[in-house]
Every structure is written in C-alpha cells, then in structure tokens.
C-alpha cells in the first residue's frame with residue numbers, strides 16, 4: 196500500500212487500524228475495547244487487555260529463537276570498552292534484577308527512579324520495572340540534585356537505582372553525592388538506593404539504605420513477567436514546561452508496545468535481527484522509545500553508546516560504531532551532525548570506515564536546517580529523514596515513512612503526518628489557516644496509541660496545557676505550516692520552551708533560579724541562535740536598587756547558580772546586566788524583540804512599548820557581552 200492509502204485507512208477507522216496492528220504483540224488477555232472514550236479527552240487504548248512490556252521486549256524473542264542474537268551492544272567510546280548482551284543474557288539479567296527489586300519491597304504500581312549513565316544496567320533496570328509492573332522514572336544524568344529532588348517528590352519512588360558515576364569527556368561526574376543531596380532536599384525519602392559501583396569512582400554507601408548492585412544480583416532469584424493492564428503506566432518521564440515544575444509525561448503499557456513495534460518497520464524500515472542505533476541518552480524520550488523499547492519489541496539489536504559525536508576520541512566515532520556493529524539506521528539530533536561537520540567539514544573521517552551497511556539517517560529533537568541536511572546527505576550518501584516528535588507523543592507525529600513509501604524530501608520539512616496522526620494548523624479562533632500560512636500545530640483527538648494519556652498527578656494541568664485551547668485537539672506547543680502538498684514545516688514553539696542541543700529547556704525555570712539570587716530584581720531569559728546547539732539560553736538581569744557590587748561577579752554567581760540548581764545540561768553561560776526590562780504598557784516583557792536584537796535579526800519598535808530608549812541600551816549591553824549570534 197502507498198503512504199496515502201495507509202494514511203487514509205488509519206483516518207477512516209482508527210480502531211480497526213490499530214486493532215489489526217495490535218494482533219502482532221503478545222497478550223495474556225486481549226482488550227475489551229480498542230478505544231475507550233468514556234472519559235474524554237482522557238482516551239484509553241486497548242482497555243481491559245493484559246500484557247507485559249518486558250515479555251514483549253525480551254522473553255518473547257527468546258521463545259521465538261532469538262536467544263543467541265545480540266539484544267544490546269554497549270559501546271563505550273569513553274572507556275574504550277564494548278560488551279554484547281544476547282537476548283538470553285538480557286532475559287536472565289532482567290529477571291534477576293526484577294528479583295532484586297522485589298526483594299526490596301518494590302511491587303506492582305510502585306515507582307522507581309533510575310538515575311544512571313549510558314550503561315546496559317540502565318536498560319536492565321527499566322525492563323526489570325516493567326517485568327513486575329513497577330513504574331520507572333528515568334532522570335537524565337546532566338540534571339542537578341535540585342531537579343532530581345523535584346522529580347523524587349512528584350513521583351514518590353519506593354527505590355532509586357543509580358551508579359557511582361557517569362563519564363563525560365575529560366570529567367568523571369560522581370552521581371552518588373548528587374543523589375544523596377537530592378534525597379536530602381526532597382520531602383519524600385525512598386526506602387533504598389541500589390548503586391552500581393563503576394571502576395572510575397567509588398560511591399560511599401549509607402548503611403541500611405544503600406545496596407550494592409553486584410552483591411544484590413548475586414543474592415537474588417529470577418522473577419517472571421507479571422501480566423499488567425494495557426492501560427497501566429509503564430513510565431513517567433519529566434519534561435520542561437513553562438514553569439520550574441516539570442511535567443510528568445505518562446506512557447501506558449499496551450499503546451507503547453503496539454505503536455513502537457509498528458513504527459520500527461513502517462517508519463524506520465527495520466526488520467527483526469538488524470542493528471539500530473539511536474545516539475541519544477536513556478534520560479530522554481528518544482532513549483526510552485528508540486534505544487530501549489522499540490528496537491527490542493521488534494527483535495533488533497540496539498546500540499547503547501557512551502560517548503559524544505566529537506572528542507571521543509574524534510569526529511569519526513559515529514562511523515566507527517556504524518561500521519563495526521553494522522548499523523542499518525542511525526537516529527540522532529541535528530546538533531550532533533553540526534558538531535561533526537564543524538570538525539570534519541570534508542568528511543575525511545567518514546572515508547576511513549566502511550559504512551555501506553547504513554541505509555538511512557533519521558534526525559529529530561529540533562528542525563533539521565538545510566545546511567546540515569545537505570551535508571549529511573552528500574557525505575553519507577543515504578536519505579536523511581527529518582522527523583518531528585515530542586516527549587508527550589512518544590513517537591513521530593510527522594516523518595517520511597521509509598517502510599511504507601519513501602516520499603520526496605523537502606528541505607526544512609519532516610514530511611507528512613504519520614498514519615494515525617490527523618494534523619492541522621489553526622489560527623487563534625481555531626479556524627484552519629490556508630496552506631502555507633503559519634498556525635498552531637494541533638492534532639485531532641484521539642491521539643494514537645503510545646502517546647500520553649495524562650500527566651502524573653496533574654490531570655488538570657494536562658487539560659490546561661494541551662487540551663483546553665482548541666476543543667477536540669491536542670495543542671503541540673509548536674507553530675508551523677502545512678503546504679499545498681501536505682508537507683509540514685515546524686517553525687517555532689508557541690511557549691517559553693527553548694531547544695538547546697536537542698534538549699528541551701524551560702526559560703521560565705531558568706528565570707526562577709536567577710530571580711532567587713539576592714541581587715536580582717527582575718530577569719528575562721530567551722533562547723538565542725547558536726550555530727552548534729541551535730539555541731542557547733541568554734539571561735538579562737536587572738539588579739536591585741542600591742546594589743553596588745561588581746556586575747561581573749553577580750553574573751558569574753548567576754551562571755553558577757543555574758548550573759547548581761538545574762544542571763550543566765542547561766548550558767547557561769550567557770548573561771548580562773541591564774538597567775530595565777523592555778515591557779509593553781500592560782507590563783509584558785518583550786522577549787521576542789530582545790531575542791531579535793541579540794540575534795542581530797531585523798526588528799521593529801513594538802507599538803506598545805512603554806519606553807523605546809531601553810532597547811538601544813539593551814543592544815549596547817549585548818554587544819559588550821560579545822555574543823555574535825549564529
């Protein structure tokens with residue numbers, strides 16, 4: 196069938212479409228209802244069914260004869276080590292770690308926070324939770340204690356799984372002190388922490404609370420998969436909202452299995468047994484969906500990569516991994532390619548390796564700029580597919596579906612909506628805009644399986660943030676247009692979320708931290724263009740009257756404060772002191788105009804500004820800062 200035929204089929208009768216696909220997964224009990232719409236807009240897929248994520252990801256393949264196939268290849272470019280874990284090994288390790296969890300009181304519905312670097316034990320921990328019906332919440336290692344504490348308080352885990360350290364180029368990040376500090380800050384105290392001691396740093400353990408991973412694994416028995424409800428939560432993954440309180444995106448069990456398994460063939464054109472590599476981190480949604488779950492549901496080999504696109508040790512590391520492990524599809528963020536291109540413009544490192552196994556490159560996390568797209572396509576000689584999705588959606592809203600029909604590529608567009616997604620661009624009155632005109636990108640409800648049925652502990656926030664603005668639609672928070680051919684162009688966010696190196700950050704959360712500095716009266720943070728990371732946060736600080744300290748010292752303190760409170764991942768390094776913030780007469784900060792000034796883009800004097808002279812002062816301050824724009 197062509198793309199259009201599959202797309203139309205999914206639109207005509209979503210229940211029939213997804214029920215047919217759901218036949219390809221393992222069920223202990225089939226669903227009573229394909230789509231339960233009794234509590235709109237909280238739609239539930241496959242309600243009444245019983246299944247298990249870990250069984251579908253691991254045990255099923257062992258039973259079907261894939262036991263000797265590699266399930267995970269851990270390639271640590273930082274330590275120069277590689278390890279292959281077969282499906283047989285993965286089943287044994289996961290069953291044993293599920294035994295460890297159970298022995299320490301974790302059961303069905305309990306939450307487990309996982310704070311780990313890119314090592315196989317992170318994947319084993321996630322699968323072990325799924326095996327016993329516990330809900331995991333992975334927290335990215337680049338977040339500081341305070342962010343970890345916020346997540347601990349929100350999801351109230353029974354237990355935390357961690358490692359003694361993560362490895363960044365040239366730096367060992369000790370996780371255990373960060374974890375101890377987070378538990379100190381949090382109101383909720385987990386009963387236990389299971390800690391994997393890595394040779395690069397030894398964690399100090401707290402008697403009675405902390406448990407050594409290796410010893411616990413030696414003592415534990417293996418535990419079988421537990422049938423859980425199709426609608427039970429598999430995980431919570433926090434993502435940036437407009438405030439300092441992140442949103443706990445919930446993913447449910449069956450929807451995730453059905454949609455992700457389908458996506459492997461239909462979007463990425465992967466057959467079971469082939470090697471797939473998502474060069475991201477398990478702490479992000481890409482890591483959940485495409486390092487861990489989708490490739491395993493589909494019986495693929497997944498690469499768990501500990502390293503960076505450059506500097507570990509050189510810009511050839513991606514090509515080495517592809518050629519050594521015979522990777523068919525690579526998925527990463529455009530920023531990784533910009534980093535490689537910067538260091539190897541002519542692609543000399545690519546020529547050193549045989550990457551003939553690579554069939555396509557998928558990019559997401561931010562819009563793929565035409566320069567990056569063309570460079571990658573020319574140097575790799577494979578299709579480069581931009582696809583658009585979000586933590587909330589769990590898988591792609593728009594993509595060129597390579598397993599259905601490869602459509603012509605248009606630069607700057609993630610192609611057309613994936614079957615299952617009915618996308619529209621609307622104006623403020625909820626009318627469809629003309630093809631080519633920019634509007635809010637919204638998805639007609641119900642969302643397909645595998646998306647987020649709610650936010651953890653925040654039903655009303657789910658409504659307010661996503662469902663209330665356009666009745667009957669999910670508001671993506673992205674603006675863009677759909678052209679005459681149905682191609683989608685995602686242009687910008689409609690909220691205060693910025694995108695730094697493919698990571699989503701809240702300017703509001705950074706502003707909250709800056710405002711807590713005793714000398715700061717007011718501040719504004721915006722995302723300014725950066726040639727490598729896409730955007731970087733820039734802070735404009737207004738000091739309290741009477742502060743006479745050296746401004747540079749205050750700026751340094753503010754930068755340190757953001758690193759301490761949010762973490763290095765915020766990449767907050769640009770800040771300047773200004774006299775006043777430009778505001779409209781009604782008091783709204785003119786962030787958009789400030790951003791244009793910072794980016795050296797064209798800007799017009801806003802008609803509603805209360806004091807036009809202030810913008811010249813800001814331009815002068817930004818010039819002094821030395822930020823050159825992209």
Ligand code: COA
Pocket residue numbers: 312335336337338361363368474475476479481503504505527528530531534559560695696697698727728762763764765766
């Ligand atoms: N644990 C602790 N610290 C971490 C971390 C982790 N897991 N991941 C990143 N950090 C730190 C980095 O060390 C860096 O600290 P620094 O300010 O002391 O240098 C900071 O957080 C910013 O990290 P990063 O955004 O990775 O920047 P970088 O300069 O180290 O690397 C790129 C730049 C482009 C190479 C890198 O961002 C990259 O590979 N991006 C790929 C994109 C990606 O994976 N996106 C996920 C969605 S698909």
Ligand code: AMP
Pocket residue numbers: 434480558559560561562563581582583584585586587609671672673685686687688694697698699
């Ligand atoms: P996250 O939830 O962290 O995955 O970030 C999702 C956001 O990243 C989206 O809402 C977009 O703003 C942006 N994004 C992701 N992929 C793309 C893409 N292919 N094109 C444009 N923006 C993208």
